[in-house]
Amino acid sequence: MAVRSPSAVPLDSRTLLVVHPPQGVEERLRRAMDPLRSIRGFLSAAVTRRDGLVIHHTFKNTREAAGLSAMAAAMLGAARATGVELGKGALRYSIIHFTDGILLIQDAGPEAILACLMELETNLGFALSRMSRASQEIRESLDQI
Numbered sequence: 254m255a256v257r258s259p260s261a262v263p264l265d266s267r268t269l270l271v272v273h274p275p276q277g278v279e280e281r282l283r284r285a286m287d288p289l290r291s292i293r294g295f296l297s298a299a300v301t302r303r304d305g306l307v308i309h310h311t312f313k314n315t316r317e318a319a320g321l322s323a324m325a326a327a328m329l330g331a332a333r334a335t336g337v338e339l340g341k342g343a344l345r346y347s348i349i350h351f352t353d354g355i356l357l358i359q360d361a362g363p364e365a366i367l368a369c370l371m372e373l374e375t376n377l378g379f380a381l382s383r384m385s386r387a388s389q390e391i392r393e394s395l396d397q398i
Contacts, residue, residue, distance in 0.1 A: 278394055282309040285390035288383055294375030296354065300391055301326055301366050308365065308395075325358045325368035332358075346381060359384055362392035 282300055286309070289298050299310035301322035310318035333344045346359040354372055357380060361367040367388045371380060 275398060278398060279309060281394040282391060285387050285394060286311060289369060289387055292371070292375060292380050292383055294372035294380075296370040296372060297321075298367065298369040299325070300361060301368065303330070303364055303366060321356075321368055321370065322366075325356070325366055328356075329358050329360070329366055346384070348377065357381065357384055359388050361388040362395050365391060365395050367391060 286298055286300070289295055290311070297310070297312045297317070299312065299318045299322050300308040302308060303326055305323035305326035307315065307318045307322045310322075312318040312321070328349065329344065329347055332347050336342060336344050344360070346357060349356040349358070354370060355375060355377070357369045357371060357377075359367050359381075367384060369380065369384055
């Protein structure tokens, strides 16, 4: 996956770095994420690297996707470390329930994360089922790189 060259653009706290998957992979990622849109209460989703860089998203703008991706990567990393420390095994998914919405986060391969933002009335069982299928398709798409 290509990242915009840091030497091409001076970096500061407002610079967005977006990972661009190879041609064809982006279309497979879009197809993998399309079924998520049919979940009642779906707001948006992002596929991110474990370091928080955006790979693909459904947000209206990249800045929102970048914020979610960075936070989702940090939260999943902390949850993963907690599971190891407590001897509870590998992390399957994370649910963060806010006053005005729900964030679902799941691994999508060894180097990727899928994060979905949902409304409160979302059926979590259905959403997690759809998300697991999407994560597997994302994993398979990124394994081909």
